Amino acid sequence: MAFKSLLSVAGADHSDRDVRTAASLCAEVGAHLSVLIMSPPPLVVSPSLLGDGIPEWPRQRAHAIAAGEKPYRPIERFSQDAASLEKTSRQIHKLLRATWRCYDVDVVNCDQASVGDAVRARALCNDVTIVGPALLNDINVGPLVINGSLFDTGKPVLVVPEGAEATLCPRRVLVGWDSRVEASRSVREALNLLAGAEEVRVALVDPETTCAGNGAEPGADIAAYLTRHGARVSVDLLASAGKSAATVLAQHAIDTSADMIVMGAYGNRRLRERLFGGVTRSIVGKPSLPLFLAR
Known part of the structure; x- marks a missing residue:
């Protein structure tokens, strides 16, 4: 599927760097x-939680009052955030008018529990969500956005870590394959860019030859599928030699001069603090390549 609509999510206190990245991709x-x-999220003052899971700001407020300082007030913070959102919106409009005219900008000022739903509603009506370095490194908003756009929609996410060259037209792509549903969905969502690449390498780490799993010839089935869609495919069977699958895939991406890694996203959506699980989380930024994910 060709990508005709991209979503970029930014925090009010982020720079316009992620939006510039998304605009260049568009x-x-x-x-x-x-x-x-x-x-x-207004109530996120500290990552520390009390024993019952309540954010620590009430305790901090009591300490501030005892010390004669101005206490934290959620209502004041909400008003400040609204003003910051409006200022950021004007800046983004100005940027996009000068660089890319096919755009729309929306703002939302919501509590922590509503972030995922707000992102989900937008991601459902876009082809792919772009996650740049600023959002990826934001411990308050980033994990909630990733959960909302990836785990709750079935839509893909393109992660562009620090130092990566963002592209939706890669020349060489490494596909991490393990015969799981998530990997299959990532390949399906990435078909357009895989078909347009000069080289697609399907990599399997320590594959087992089974009729029910990878088949009698691991990687042959997915290679045939991609070939039918016009991709130029080769299959690489990699031995872990005691290393993690993430380490092996990352090194293979470097060895093959890949421009992008395509793989399934694995993780428990109930663990809202996690960006990704297992191999996926470990490979972000190692190496510094765009990571195309679907679940």
Whole structure:
């Protein structure tokens, strides 16, 4: 499927760097850009939690009062966030008018529990969500956005870590394959860019030859599927030699000069603090390549 509508999510206190990245991707493939600007969750003052899971800001407020300082007030914070959102919106409009005209910008000021739903509603009506370095490194908003756009929609996410060259037209792509549903969905969602690549390498780490799993010839089935869609495919069977699958795939991406890694996203959606699980989480930024994920 060709990508015709991209979603970029940014925090009100982020720079415009992630939006610039998304705009460049839209220009590359001729897509519409939807930007969602979100405030940090008002109640997240510290990552520390009390024993019952309640955010620590009430305790901090009591300490501030005892010390004669101005206490934290959620209502004041909410008003400040609204003003910050409006300022960021004006800046993003100005940026996009100068760089990319096919866009829309929306703002939402919501509490922590509503972040995922707000992102989900937008991601459902876009082809792919772009996660840039600023959002990826935001411990308050980033995990909630990833859960909302990836785990709750079935839509893909393109992660662009620090130092990566963002592209939706890669020349060489490494596909991490393990015959699981998530891997199959990532390949299906990435078919357009895989068919357009000069080289697609399907990598399997320590595959077992079984009729029910990888088949009698591991990787042959997915290679045939991709070939039918016009991709130029080769299959690499990799031995872990005691290393993690993430380490092996990351090194193979370097060895093959890959421009992008395509793989399934694995993780428990109930663990809201996690960006990704298992291999997926370990490979982000190692090496610094765009990571195309689906679940």
